[in-house]
Amino acid sequence: MQPDVNSLLALVYLISGAIAVAIMLELKGKPKDRINVRAFVLTHRLLGYLFAAIFIFMLVNMVKKVGAYQDEVSTKTVIHIALAISIVPLLSLKIAIVRKYRAFTSHLLILGAGIFTFSAVLVMLTAGYYYLHRSDVRYTSITAVDESILDDDIGRHFVFKRCGKCHAYERIFRSFKSEKGWSQTVNRMAQIDAPNIRPFEIKQIINFLVNQQERRKNDQADQVAEEIGKTLLKQKCTLCHDLERVTRASKTETEWSATVERMITNMGDPEFLNPIDKKALVKYLSKTE
Ligand code: HEC
Ligand code: HEC
Structure with a gap:
């Protein structure tokens, strides 16, 4: 899922939770006339459904994502998962009281506030971290001045740390x-x-990946070019x-x-094939057909 869709959902989730809690405070804390009460209760219930639906949707997505991890998860992820899972019994308890155990109705406000607090911490922790690091993500490539920092061993280390x-x-x-x-690709x-793969690491990874394919083809430039053509074709x-x-x-090379x-042109995307790759592919096509 796109981070933007995620953030929007999380925002709607928090706002609906906040309004639901505010409505309950208003209802319990101040005497109200009957018509207002009915409107407040209805709004509270609708917001409650929205809140629970978004929560379940995000939970399912989270479980799917965590299931796909092959690596050890970070501390940040563990806290995120722990908070999300703690909301499950609290939310179930609240729904159970509303539906079946009316005698405990007086506890609902505290329970609701608790669920909202967990949710707010969960969302702010994740969103805050993302926004703090977002500015780090810019296009990084190897430049001439990088010669001195590039090191195959460091590159290999980061490929195996980050790319699996x-x-x-x-x-x-x-x-x-x-x-x-x-x-x-690496960008x-x-x-x-x-924000896990840093600009320094990107440079090292690109350098390692370019060098390892040359080593695998014993430094034969034409063989590397052929493999590049084959990859692009596929x-x-x-x-x-x-x-x-x-x-x-x-066809001939010109054709x-x-x-x-x-x-x-058919693709309609200028990023589809850059001029260097186009040349490699054309060469490969005219050589092999
Ligand atoms: C957060 C998950 C994630 C990580 C980490 C990741 N990849 Fe990928 N990778 C993907 C996904 C998703 C695709 C398929 C979609 C696409 O191509 O954009 C993919 C596709 C690819 C492809 C095939 C498509 C292509 O452009 O050739 C290559 C090669 C690749 N990744 C290399 C890497 C390398 C190198 C790293 C480490 C720097 C890495 N991946 C780290 C998720 C990831
Ligand atoms: C955006 C979709 C798209 C992509 C990507 C694409 N093609 Fe095509 N291709 C078409 C369409 C549509 C036709 C038929 C119309 C035409 O010839 O333009 C076609 C036809 C062809 C033909 C038969 C016509 C001829 O001139 O001999 C060849 C060969 C061909 N494509 C090669 C390629 C190669 C090589 C690539 C990779 C660079 C590629 N295609 C990628 C859409 C695509």
Whole structure:
């Protein structure tokens, strides 16, 4: 789920909880005429349903996300999960009292305030952390001045520390990419996993990934280029039609260049294939067909 959708949901969740508690305070704390009471009770109930529905939705999402982790989870995540799970029995108790055990009605306000407090801490802790670190997430690439800090061992360390959380390493080592290609992918991953993968780590990871593919091909530049072409073909050219459509065609380099350019237009996305990758792919296509 998008962080923005998440934040919006969390905001609606908190506001509906806050208003529900405020309504109860108003009802219990001040004498009211009958018509007002009915409107207040109805609003409180609707907000309660909304609150519970959003909570269940976020809980299910959280469980799914945690289930996909292959790594040890961070302290922040543990606190997040603990708070979320503590809300479950409190909310169940509140619903049970409202539905069946009317004798305990006088405790509902305290229970409601407790649920709201847990929720507020849960949301603020998570949102606060995200907003504090969000500004760190910017596009990072290797520049000439980075020569001195780049180190394969550090890069390898970060690949194995950061990149196995959501998918198998195989996904990484099966791909061959240009430096630009790896920069785009690693930056996208950092965006998805914000704020865990830092700019320093991104540089080291890109450097390691570029170097390891050269080592695996014994420093043969043309073999690396071929693998990059193969990766691009599988990734970019199977989105709208099967690979056969491509392998069936036999074209010269100039013709391939025109075809690939047309496919980029078909895609309608200027980020789809950068000029360096386009060249590598065209070369691969004209060599293998
Ligand atoms: C927070 C989860 C997460 C982390 C951490 C993560 N990835 Fe990914 N990765 C994804 C998802 C989701 C996809 C599929 C969607 C996509 O391609 O954007 C993916 C796809 C990929 C792909 C295939 C698509 C492509 O562009 O080639 C590669 C390669 C990849 N990841 C490499 C990495 C590397 C390298 C790291 C470590 C820097 C990493 N991933 C860390 C979630 C993650
Ligand atoms: C956005 C969708 C899309 C993507 C991505 C795409 N294609 Fe196509 N492709 C099409 C469509 C639509 C046609 C048929 C119309 C045409 O030829 O433009 C086609 C037709 C083709 C043909 C047969 C026509 C010809 O000129 O020989 C080839 C070959 C081809 N594509 C190769 C590729 C290659 C290589 C890539 C990867 C760079 C790619 N396609 C990616 C949509 C796409």
